[in-house]
Amino acid sequence: MTDLNYRNFAVYETATGRILRYGACPAEQVGLQSRVGQWALLLPPGSPSPVGHYVADGVLVPQTVLPGFDTLTIAADGVARAVMVVPDPCEVWIDDVAHTVTGGWLALTSDHPGVYDVLIDHPRHVPYRAKVTAR
DSSP states (O other), rough: OTTTTEEEEEEEEETTTTTEEEEEEGGGGGGGGGGEEEEEEEEEEEEEEEEEEEEEETEEEOBOOOOOOOOEEESSSSSEEEEOOOOOEEEEEETTTTEOOOSEEEOOOOOOOOOEEEEETTTTTTOOEEEEEEO
16 A cells, blocks of 8 residues: 555655665655755656756756766877866876865876876766776
């Protein structure tokens, strides 16, 4: 039997708007779903799925797609670079090592041949992952 008093909710980080989890529970328990630094947003009936969204000013907002690198292959000469626009600031993971990037763009260079795994997971954007090859 379905309880018609159940309501959909999304729990998000108040500092970033990143949706951490979502579900349904009795309406009077929605406020109990969050922890310190989080907020539980009661979703109106007919709201879109919170997947692919973040929260801004208490409203679900669709994530946008980052434009990506201008190239995925560079010379391993320490000069050639793969460039892309990124949120300012943001955290970029290169081969599982976190780097804080400021200034609104990322330039990846290398003087060592290899394949570099790049991940950008920012609340306002669809997660971006690419492999940049330095030859």
